[in-house]
Amino acid sequence: MTLLPTPAIHVRNLTKRYQDRAVVQDISFALAAGETLVLLGPSGCGKTTLLKMLNRLIEPDSGSIEINGHDIRQENAAELRRSLGYVIQQVGLLPHYTVAENVAVVPKLLKHKPEQIAQRTQELLTRLHLPPAQYAGQYPRQLSGGQQQRVGIARALAADPPIVLMDEPFGALDPITRAAIRQDFRELDELRRKTIVLVTHDVQEAFELADRIALLNGGQIQQMDTPRELLFRPANDFVRQFFAAERLALQLRVLCLADVLPFLPAVPAATEEAPTLPATASVQEALELLSGAPGSQVGISGTNKRVDLSGLMAGFERALAAAAA
Ligand SMILES: Nc1ncnc2c1ncn2[C@@H]1O[C@H](COP(=O)(O)OP(=O)(O)OP(=O)(O)O)[C@@H](O)[C@H]1O
Secondary structure: OOOOOOOOEEEEEEEEEEOOEEEEEEEEEEEOOOOEEEEEOOOOOOHHHHHHHHOOOOOOOEEEEEEOOEEHHHOOHHHHHHHOEEEEOOOOOOOOOOHHHHHOHHHHHOOOOHHHHHHHHHHHHHHOOOOHHHHOOOOHHHOOHHHHHHHHHHHHHOOOOOEEEEEOOOOOOOHHHHHHHHHHHHHOHHHHHOEEEEEEOOHHHHHHHOOEEEEEEOOEEEEEEOHHHHHHOOOOHHHHHHHHOOHHHHHHHHOEHHHHHHHOOOOOOOOOOOOEEOOOOEHHHHHHHHHOOOOOEEEEOOOOOEEEHHHHHHHHHHHHHHHHO
């Protein structure tokens, strides 16, 4: 008999009411360690309420939550919150603390050793593109919104919590800063190992970051699945409609070169070396590479195939039909 690993987060029949209205209704899901779950849905659908029940900022009316197999009601709420990373849109940095002091708040409460805290702070600030020599001693008001948000992420990761909860972490930023931080976020090695629950109402962001998306409406999960399944196998009309406006952009992101590969027409070998992308790269990434240089080709690493822009688009159309079949 094989034993299934204990989910990092296990939510069962969770319901929260305000007056007579259930804003979260009978929600259940299990999340494996290392998964990134994005809670997506229109304003007021219950995303933040659901997230805040995970760290007991809000108590449910019924249902249960287990974290690593332990019912969180049995734990001290303050201790629970210290053990989980939490990033919010308003950042919430302490204005009279320097950047380094802000990052160190939770590790200090957890009584980590000062040298260990200093080293971790340096490491995180460096990785989040805030060179400590320049930024560690600055105060939040001296930083841009994007830099403050990076400090917020460093602070949430400082004590190396295995689970991180994020509520619209990039929500207050302009689109360019937002895209840059998202890129860094994806490249941060240690985040890949963490279990993350992230709230957003930005569909592109959800598709970029999620292993699975829980699409909510009216306090209920309409569908919880991979981005690809949500797009190609919507469970109901709400799901279908929710992605309708951005369907093409999402399809370009979800389909990768491996999907297109079987349909690629033969392309005469280029004389000069073509840049290459892995088969896991999205059609969108290949498109970005090719659209800058008309007539150019991109090679797919590990294969002897290359593709130009028109070949890519023809392959994409056929891959789309195959994915939807
Ligand atoms: N303390 C409260 N008292 C009464 N109603 C509340 C309270 N908190 C939230 N609600 C209601 O519960 C519903 C869900 O709120 P929630 O903040 O979880 O939604 P959301 O999906 O995160 O929305 P948004 O994307 O706008 O932040 C909303 O209709 C909200 O008005």
